[in-house]
Amino acid sequence: MISGVEKSSKMKVVGIIPARYHSTRLPGKPLRRLAGKILIQRVYENAARCRLLDDLLVATDDERIRDAVQEFGGKAVMTPADLPSGSDRCAFVAQTLEAEIIADIQGDEPFLDIGVLEQAIRLLRSDPEVNIVTAARTGITSEELADPNVVKVLLDKNRNAL
Template sequence: MKIVGIIPARYNSVRFPGKPLVDMAGKPMIQRVYEQAQKVALFQQVIVATDDERIEAAVKRFGGDARMTAKTHQSGTDRLAEVARQLDADILVNVQGDEPFIAPEMIEQAIRPLLDDPAVAIGTLKHHIKTPDELLNPNVVKVITTPTGRAIYFSRSPIPFIKGKEMRQDGFAAFTFYRHIGLYAYRRDFLLTFASLPQTPLEMAEGLEQLRALEHGYVIHVVETHHESLGVDTPEDMERALAVLRGSS
């Protein structure tokens, strides 16, 4: 079974333009993500999918594999699907291009459900929410699952709602809440189908494309991970990431 890691990377990020090429202690961020992905033992290949010649050139300078894609894609998943059409692979993993410290073990955890169960279309991760601020932050996507790990729903709101006095007094302590980590492993056939499906009502309401898969009846398996990762969405996040690098050197 061939498993390929694909890192979508675009230059024109709204909150942080050019972030894949921002220098992180002598290496562009995209290189640090690429090097972490290369540590995944299950990968036979790692590819950067981009629509920008500057990113393509940077990847080639450090010896990586870059593929140019259309500039019209609305999401990283669409960019992934374009590259997947050109590949003879069984499983494609969307490795976020703004996760320079992602643990290889996290990626392997997302892949494993697809190897263990042919009914699973997508493998992904969740992490225990530890603070009320994180729970109430709409930029932190929450997830609920069955006891066996099947996704029930994803939301920007706290889910589930805890009914009654206990929630009003100390709702955070009343339940174990989980945030979704946006790392996805897809079966190739599903990915190509998914990219052609129209947006669904819940997807549009929440702004979460994984709900499209649930609304069409596909199985998403969510694995709990104990690994932490520091994503870089803004210049302020980059400052924190650089502080981590300085502390580890």
């Protein structure tokens, strides 16, 4: 999800990657290894390829994640442990920033298509009527439709999320 306010040609864009250690489905997921690097590092390094981000932060409530991010050279910000979701973690950090556009980059998506992220940022910069963008795809399988772990977006006839 990406949101923006106060449109201008010099809008500051900050990417925030929420990451928590105590995942219900896979505890410690951000620190799990994927091809020799921890997952949060893979996500961070991939997101850092986005040419339109002015800054990139990991928002976490866990010192182990913060320390790991700092160890590979990333930036991390601590958030309260009682925040119920990654979006809440992003909103908490966003309130402390001077940025016109915030990109909420999922902490478990190491293969995010940076072109999609850049397209969303460009849309927010160019259209004063657009205040929030969420990337979604069409054509999910019946297995994905039945899977509670696959996020779905219901759209109206104008392609607005309901």
